[in-house]
Amino acid sequence: MIELLAPAGNLEMVAEAVGNGANAIYVGPRGWSRRRDAFEMDDAAVRDSIRIAHDGGAKLRVAFNTNMQSREIPDLLRRMETLVGYGADGAIMTDVGAIAVVHRHFPELTIHASIGANILNNADVAFYREIGVSQVVADTKLTLRELASRKEQLDVGIEILIHANYCYTYLGKCWMSPYHRLERTIDDGGKDLFKGSPNRGGLDYRVCLEDWQLYSGDTKWEDHVALKNDAFFLLDDVPHLIDLGVHCLKIQGREYAVSLVGAIVKFYRDLIDTYEAHPKGERFDLVPWKGRLAAIQPGRDAQRSRGTQALLAEGRIPVAAIRRH
């Protein structure tokens, strides 16, 4: 059965996602995942998340999907050892070196290559497979044909983002935010939070969403240029993905409200269950599902818009100096 993977930025969200039918939850240990620290957890909260997930029959993955500093890898191993000891079922990772080191130390741990690894072709998948990855998140820009080829040719689990953002750039290949503002903040555990660098685990100021003017030399050619960035819900493709045999459908959004995440999880749980119970070969009517999704979308869009405006404003604040968290 296909797995439904949901985000959790706090304990309440873990319970909400599990209660609405998620098969697995992912959380970010503070300082180590691709979100600002407000949506990450300390070790005690990760331990409680594991308990809630396991009590509800779900798995829990920890996202260590930053590109950390070399000197932070020993800290990563200590943190991983603690969380594996608590019962974490898998790790979501990006840095090839960290993946190789963690695989060496925890050979039984399932490692998922994060969206930030920007795995684009079958040779990429084979590379990550060779260093210890058993599941990969497909880039949002890949086509069903590319995914089908991957599924046929490679012994690897495929995760598909069904609620996420479709950015102008490839994820993991964007440095617009830290170019404009990078704040070095050290937390109590000594971890550099790299505020402004999503690749390194800090928040993303979403600089790309600025209202740009386009110049050729000194001449203005366009007054308003918007680089592509759409938050999407996958719907039409979900039946095809299930038929294709992908392993996991993943929802992004640790930063959203608990109730919204719960509603999204419930929607996809119902969709998956209904489709899987539907007689094979018969037409599956998606119209009612489009109606349900249309009721969820405005709330998501409003929350995202407020978040973007706040981040763009924060991105304009001068960096003063290093500070302790």
Added chain:
Amino acid sequence: MTRSFELNTTISNLRDLKASDLSPYDAIYLGNITCRLYEANLLEHLDDLREAIAAVKVQGKRAYVTSYAAPRNDFLPKLRKALAVAVEAGADAVEVHNLGVLKIVHETHPGLPVHIGGLANVYTDAGAEVLKRFGAMRITPNYELSLEEIGQIQRQVGLPMELLVHGKMPLGISDHCFLLDYEEAWGVKCPDLCQQDLFLKQGDWAMKSIGKGVLSGRDVCMLEHLPQLVAEGRDCFRIEAVSESPAYRLEVGRVYREALKQAVAGMNGMEEGWWNTLRNHARVGLCNGFYFGGSGMEYLGARRWAEASGPGRPGTDLLQLSQVKGVIR
């Protein structure tokens, strides 16, 4: 004994290669990593690639063939052919930004030296160790790393670290060229669209657009820090001029060749003419990228950003290196 160094740059097509005076450089990376439709991209025009490799080598320079930053499955057959041409024509190395391509090179051309490009996302010494096992012989760490982090990788892994010392650094790679939306309105067609010296601006924020990606608006400039880089053991330096004119490639290259000669000889001279040259070529100013641990668009050092950027352009406050040292842990 005076140490040797390598100064290199990037050229996308045969036209640009023929128009460029390569005298300041020891090596040239050939090909455009962002777009298959870039005008006569050497990675797609393999007869041109063969001719380009020969043209570089006949001048006594090393010829490196680069490869795509974000190759999908349908890129790979042509890329395999380009790699074969690189081997046949005697290229001195290939540069890879994609780990799948690294695996392909390692399996199909095990003797071919591999340079890891800045978009392969080498952030850690452990990551560099993995890539070394796949045949990497030189690494450009991700542009987001500080000099301190780069030094640690070099010490642990023992491979040369290549640094972008001048030019526009990549800030994003895309599969979508938004410039195509404007073909009709501007009356400019692909592949000429991305050659229009385009900048996205908002307030004091600026990025150079190349259609399927963005580069830093400001030119990374490490001129006054070359003695430090040399002292730290760096000896491979890149002028990123892929989106620039032959004049930029020559004049900026000459400045760095002279400055590097002085730096490796233990001298620390800064000629005013060098700054004039860099100022004339930097449309929206200079920065240090991420080398000193701060935001990529900052300029840190003895030269004020405004001074380095020329009159009539907005300046920012000077941050002294002593302040920066407090930032890097």
